[in-house]
Amino acid sequence: MTTAPVVQAAGRLAPLHVRGELLAARRVGAYHHLTLAAPGIPARFRPGTFVALSVGETHLARRAFWIHQVKPMGGYGATIQIVVAPVGVGTRWLADLGVGATLEVTGPLGRPFALPKEPVSCVLIGEEYAAAPLFPLAERLRERGCRVSMVVAGRDEAHLLSTLEAKRSARSVTVVTRDGSIGHKGEVADVVADVLRREEAAVVYGVGTVPSLHAVAAAAEEHGAWSQTAIEQPLTCATGLCHGCAVPVVGEDGAPRLARACADGPVFRGDRVRWNEVAT
Amino acid sequence: MTVAGPPNVELAGLTLVGPVLTAAGCGGTGRELAAYGPLDRLGAFVTRSISLNARPGGALPRIVETPSGLVHATGLPNPGIDQFLATELPWLLQEGARVIVSIVGSSLGEYAELARRLGRAPGVSAIEVNLSSPDAMGSGFFDVREPFHAAGAVSAVQRDLPRGVPVLAKLRPDVLRVVETARTVLDAGAAAVVVGNALPAALPDGRPAGLSGPAVRPLSLRCVTEVRGALPDAQIVGAGGISTTDDARSFLAAGAVAVQIGTALLHDPTSAARIAAELAVDAAHDQERISS
Ligand SMILES: Cc1cc2nc3c(=O)[nH]c(=O)nc-3n(C[C@H](O)[C@H](O)[C@H](O)COP(=O)(O)OP(=O)(O)OC[C@H]3O[C@@H](n4cnc5c(N)ncnc54)[C@H](O)[C@@H]3O)c2cc1C
Ligand code: FES
Numbered sequence: 001m002t003t004a005p006v007v008q009a010a011g012r013l014a015p016l017h018v019r020g021e022l023l024a025a026r027r028v029g030a031y032h033h034l035t036l037a038a039p040g041i042p043a044r045f046r047p048g049t050f051v052a053l054s055v056g057e058t059h060l061a062r063r064a065f066w067i068h069q070v071k072p073m074g075g076y077g078a079t080i081q082i083v084v085a086p087v088g089v090g091t092r093w094l095a096d097l098g099v100g101a102t103l104e105v106t107g108p109l110g111r112p113f114a115l116p117k118e119p120v121s122c123v124l125i126g127e128e129y130a131a132a133p134l135f136p137l138a139e140r141l142r143e144r145g146c147r148v149s150m151v152v153a154g155r156d157e158a159h160l161l162s163t164l165e166a167k168r169s170a171r172s173v174t175v176v177t178r179d180g181s182i183g184h185k186g187e188v189a190d191v192v193a194d195v196l197r198r199e200e201a202a203v204v205y206g207v208g209t210v211p212s213l214h215a216v217a218a219a220a221e222e223h224g225a226w227s228q229t230a231i232e233q234p235l236t237c238a239t240g241l242c243h244g245c246a247v248p249v250v251g252e253d254g255a256p257r258l259a260r261a262c263a264d265g266p267v268f269r270g271d272r273v274r275w276n277e278v279a280t
Numbered sequence: 281m282t283v284a285g286p287p288n289v290e291l292a293g294l295t296l297v298g299p300v301l302t303a304a305g306c307g308g309t310g311r312e313l314a315a316y317g318p319l320d321r322l323g324a325f326v327t328r329s330i331s332l333n334a335r336p337g338g339a340l341p342r343i344v345e346t347p348s349g350l351v352h353a354t355g356l357p358n359p360g361i362d363q364f365l366a367t368e369l370p371w372l373l374q375e376g377a378r379v380i381v382s383i384v385g386s387s388l389g390e391y392a393e394l395a396r397r398l399g400r401a402p403g404v405s406a407i408e409v410n411l412s413s414p415d416a417m418g419s420g421f422f423d424v425r426e427p428f429h430a431a432g433a434v435s436a437v438q439r440d441l442p443r444g445v446p447v448l449a450k451l452r453p454d455v456l457r458v459v460e461t462a463r464t465v466l467d468a469g470a471a472a473v474v475v476g477n478a479l480p481a482a483l484p485d486g487r488p489a490g491l492s493g494p495a496v497r498p499l500s501l502r503c504v505t506e507v508r509g510a511l512p513d514a515q516i517v518g519a520g521g522i523s524t525t526d527d528a529r530s531f532l533a534a535g536a537v538a539v540q541i542g543t544a545l546l547h548d549p550t551s552a553a554r555i556a557a558e559l560a561v562d563a564a565h566d567q568e569r570i571s572s
Pocket of ligand 2 (some may be wrong): 234235236237238239240241242245261262263
């Protein structure tokens with residue numbers, strides 16, 4: 001292939017470590033949507049970046065969350081919104097946090113999604129809460145004149161982010177649930193090839209579980225599209241310091257390497273990840 | 281009243297701007313940390329342990345959270361000494377960082393070769409010999425079980441270094457052995473000892489690993505106290521779960537001349553800078569008191 005049709009925007013600003021405040025919490029389906037004041041972070045946001053939060057007093061590892069939205073809220077200027085799936089000690093702690101509570105927030109972290117140079121057709125595929133960064137991405141792509149289609153997938157309807165909002169963000173939306181409670185019954189892997197063909201996709205963005213991202217990257221390769229996949233791996237520091245979050249990739253020189261999910265990712269070119277070796 | 285000068289610290293013949301250093305393996309390549317505060321405000325930046333050849337690091341999971349600690353077996357991923365000297369060191373020096381290079385070898389020959397290559401590199405302030413990797417055997421490193429092993433590694437490094445590049449020996453916070461080990465490495469030519477590294481532990485799946493963080497802090501502090509008591513002339517750098525300025529103060533009060541911040545950086549990348557700034561205020565107050 002020739003040079004990539006997608007580019008990293010230049011001049012990314014360094015992340016910040018700030019004291020944030022929980023301004024609002026809302027339950028939607030299986031998730032908790034939290035709005036945080038995190039001074040300085042909204043202005044630095046690019047879709048695909050995330051924040052790391054400290055949970056409780058004695059938990060040393062940080063917890064990572066996609067930045068879902070950046071929007072102004074009365075009196076606080078810009079705020080960030082995250083979507084929390086309560087699955088373990090830290091995420092439950094966050095879900096139970098009262099409005100007004102303060103917590104340490106670091107971000108925006110990681111390498112964001114690269115954007116196309118031309119106004120091409122883009123397919124955005126997100127699974128469960130991890131579809132969060134696709135909404136602001138869709139907005140940026142539309143501003144560039146790209147045609148945007150979305151696939152939102154999850155185990156059931158409660159584990160989908162707003163399909164209504166998706167319909168506002170994209171020209172077409174494909175809904176996939178494992179139990180068939182809404183949309184197609186099945187997995188991302190079952191629909192991705194068809195959607196890429198139908199949309200004549202030039203660039204595919206994916207975020208979700210490793211098997212789904214593998215399917216997205218493979219379908220993109222097959223279709224001749226570029227893929228940008230955002231990978232979640234267990235993180236400790238989330239800031240690139242500890243080297244605990246290795247993702248097996250192929251370097252630009254073609255040599256196998258271990259990259260850091262948090263600092264070299266979380267967004268990787270789909271054709272650069274050695275999917276069979278990624279920890280799931 | 282006189283204006284307080286910078287609260288300089290003398291360590292192993294080096295003059296540092298303060299007593300707060302990063303701990304090996306917790307500051308990334310330096311670039312990641314520099315995003316949160318200038319590296320030249322720290323006493324020194326201690327690199328992750330660098331080996332002769334590149335190491336990809338071990339299998340996942342590498343790090344697991346445990347109450348008040350982290351259990352880790354990263355396998356010490358690093359680009360190897362040549363790549364480090366070509367790409368990472370120049371950047372650190374350009375940022376104005378004082379660089380202490382942590383090294384790890386699989387044999388005495390490798391330690392000597394590392395020392396030769398580092399000795400030729402301009403700008404290295406000191407070398408820290410990692411004698412306490414908690415999964416040394418499993419990772420193929422030179423195994424330091426007995427004090428004479430530690431002394432062997434220090435001598436091997438020392439012999440091949442030009443004068444003026446001090447060697448720090450980083451020891452395990454094993455209260456039963458630490459005094460004997462400290463005495464032996466100091467006799468072998470180490471300019472200072474770093475007391476406190478991960479304690480041998482296991483990951484939930486049983487793989488050998490190290491335990492770091494606040495959980496080991498009281499053990500490290502006891503080790504510093506023991507070494508100070510037995511070896512009043514030894515220069516000691518305290519490490520192990522230091523997370524707050526008060527933690528750092530207690531290590532300094534126990535006789536450490538400097539402290540290293542490790543796990544705390546993984547939780548809060550601004551912690552070392554904050555502790556350094558707060559200790560600088562202490563030092564300024566002390567000077568004021570002395571001179572008034
Ligand atoms: C880049 C990135 C973005 C993410 N975005 C979101 C999001 O928007 N919404 C959301 O609900 N979740 C998100 N996650 C997953 C979320 O970080 C984990 O579910 C969370 O850390 C689990 O913490 P816990 O204490 O509840 O679970 P526990 O299982 O108790 O966590 C134990 C340890 O494992 C780590 N861990 C376990 N599972 C994961 C995982 N899947 N990813 C990262 N670390 C893990 C934790 O950090 C902690 O150290 C994201 C993860 C990454 C890497
Ligand atoms: S989690 Fe520490 S380097 Fe990625």
